[in-house]
Amino acid sequence: MPDFTFATAQYDSGDWDSAPMVPANIIDSVARYTGIDVASVGAIVPLGSRDLFKYPLVYLTGHLPVRFSDAERSTLKEFCARGGLLFIDDHNHDVDGQFHRTAWEEVARAVGPLKDLPNDHALFKAFFRFPDGPPTTSHELNGWGDNLVHKHLQAVLEGDRIAILYSSKDYSSEWNYHPDNKRFLSVDNTKFGVNLVVYALSR
Amino acid sequence: MRSPADRRIPWERVARGVALAIVALVLLRTVLAPDAAAVPAVHVDATDDLSAQARDSLVARARAGDAVTWSGEVAAIATVAEPLRDPSARTTILAVSDGALALGDSLGAIDSLPAGGGAITASGLRGPVRVGEGRTGASAAAPMPSTPGRVLVLGRVGWESKFTIAALEEAGWSVDARLRLSDTVRLTQGDARTQALGAQAVVVALDTALGAEASALLRFVRAGGGLVLSGEAAGAPSLAGVAPARPGTRQEGGQGAFDAQEPLQALPLRPLGSLRAESVVLERREGTITVAARRVAAGRVVQAGYDETWRWRMQGGASGARDHREWWSHLVAAASGAPTDGGRGTRAGTGALPVGSLDGSAPRATLVQRLGPAVSVAPPTPPAPRALPAWLGIITLILLVAEWASRRARGAA
Known part of the structure; x- marks a missing residue:
């Protein structure tokens, strides 16, 4: 059984599958740059199911308003307490957008308030070095969405460990292409x- | 013709002879009477829970040559208190007895144990641990909490390494790590100075690709270090020489076992077989050996056949994270060296008791060892010589005075 399977969260509200090529692209990069035994195909896991605990790293994105069910909320809370990490990316790249507002509310309700993650956090040197913090995306630089370049990611920490990582940078658009196109x-x-x-x- | 005074001479001799006979009798009794004071005999009734000082005193008298015996109903209880070899600063109290036991310390009651005894784990003990059955009490010094050393985790980047490190850190261990990300890249955690083998008390190996580290690990163990082999490392050929057993073919965990609250049944397992003669089994799953340990020179090796234990933490029941943490902490504690408590505590199975002061950890055993078995009744003490009747002294005095007066009356010297 592979050491790592890239999992995408499926939640009841919104459009959870708005960036279908992201998993394949990240799987390709993990296999390309590291020796991690990564599953060649990602998994889709309902946010409110016990299967969530089989995947300690889960990716969640969307454009539409997010409303977690009670089961999703309680499962997410337990998931984070046990050591899981949920990466949420705003596919709108818009801090005034519905996804951003509702996702922040739901995260605060389920786990706790999001706060800016320092740009010298271990995340930014876990493998590649990002001395300036999170890399910008072409969508930020092109002025789409909220027309902002976001200096920080946000996080909810459990101790010194990231339990929820939130991005307004729209990595979902940035990474949503076929891995073969990396050569361009x-x-x-x-x-x-x-x-x-x-x-x-x-x- | 003999004068009346001369006729008293035989009576004077009779009176003198009788008086001398009485005096001789007294002297003879004094000389021949049994000398009870030469070998004093001491007998104590130990029913009322002799103090350690009282037992020390009796043993001292026995060693000095006194005849010391004891009797009474002293329950055959024994207790020992040992610190857990992990960072929890808790103490395990073990006690055995034929009857139910009450446990306590200087602050009061802690718990009770059923007949036969058992073990409990407690923290924050104050003063000696005291175990009582009826009127008999046993006590053991509460040891100082042990100071665990550092732990080095060697594995590859993955959930098993991540959650093993997390579990140990949450249990209070100081953890360094060296995780393989690729053939040429290692991620490290902790101070570079503590990355070198020898700075840790225990190494946890989760990966088979140990390379040159394998021979260093063998030296580390033989020099007194602890080694935990789990996951793929349990079957690492380079460490097979020190492994307690040989892991078999991997068996997948039972489906649904997490939901059935049997998390260990859900984990993949390589059953441990071909156990070495000196190895001991620490854990079984339905008759299958899952964890074993052995000593290697001055070190210890613990081998666990489970794999993907991180699933226990993530998918186990409500206590999954805690159980996973404690399980890993126990594995590491089992591989770490014995605690040093300055010799204050007693140890089960150490054979003879210390020569110094008698401790109270096993009062009956101590009494039997030092004073012999209990006697059913107190041994007869030699009767004290009976004093002669007072009238014999008076008669002796009268006879001597009469004899003296008679002689003076007839003018004899």
Whole structure:
């Protein structure tokens, strides 16, 4: 059985499957840069099911308003307490958008309030070095969404460990392409995804 | 013709002879009477829970040559208190007895144990641990909590390494780690100075790709270090020489066992077989050996056949995270060296008791060892010589005075 399977959270509200190519792209990068025994196919796991605990790193995204059910909320709370990490990325790249507002509310209700993650956090040097913090995305630089370049990611910490990681940078758009197309990029923009996986597997 | 005074001479001799006979009798009794004071005999009734000082005193008298015997109903109880070899600062109290036991310390009652005895774990003990059955009490010094050393986790980047480190850290261990990310990249955790083998008390190996570290690990164990082999490392060929057993083919865990509150049944397992003669079994699953340990020179090796124990923490029941943490902490504690308590505590199975002061950890055993078995009744003490009747002294005095007066009356010297 592989050491790592990339899992995408399926939640009752919203469009959880808005970035279907992200898993394959991150799986490709993890296999490309590390020796981690990664499953070649990702998994989709309902946020409110006990299967969530089979995947200590789970990715969640969407454009639409997010409303967790009671089961999703309680499962997420337990998931974080046991050592899981949920990575939430705003596919709208818009701090005034519905996803952002509702996701923040739900995270605060289930686990706790999100706070800025320092740009010298271990996440940014878990494998590749990101001395300036989270890498910018083309969607930020092109002025789409909220027309902001977000300086920080946000997180809910359990001790010194990240339990919830939140991004307004729209990595879901940035990474949502076929892995074969990386050859057209001068710099692989999924490297931060590798850091996220290595961090989750080691901290 | 003899004068009347001369006729008293035989009577004077008779009176003198009788008086001398009485005096001789007294002297003879004094000389021949049994000398009870030469070998004093001491007998104590130990029913009322002799103090350690009282037992010390009796043993001292026995060693000095006194005849010391004891009797009474002293329950055959024994207790020992040992610190857990983990960072929890808890103490395990073991006690055995034929009857139910009450346990306590200087602050009061702690718990009770059923007939036959058992073990409990307690923290925050004050003063000696005291165990009582009826009127008999046993006590053992509460040891100082042991100071655990550091732990080094060697594995590869993955859930098993991550959650093993987390469990040990949450249990209070100081953990360093060296995790393999690829053939050429290692992620490290902890101070570089503590990465070198020898700075730790225990190494947890989770990976087979130990490379040159394997021979260093063998030296580490033989020099007194502890080694825990789990996951794939349990079957690492390079460490097979020190492993307590040989792991078999991997068996997948039972489906649904997490839901059935039997998390260990859910974990993949390589059953441990071909146990070495000196190995001891620490854990079984339905008759299958799952954890075993052995000594190797000055060190210890613990081998666990389970794999993917992280699932226990994530998928186990409500206590899954806690149980996983305690299980790992116990494994590491089993591999770490014995605690040093300055010799204050007693140890089960150490054979002879210390020569110094008698401790109260096993009062009946101590009494039997030092004073012999209890006697059913007190041994007869030699009767004290009976004093002669007072009238014999008076008669002796009268005879001597009469004899003296008679002689003076007839002018004899």
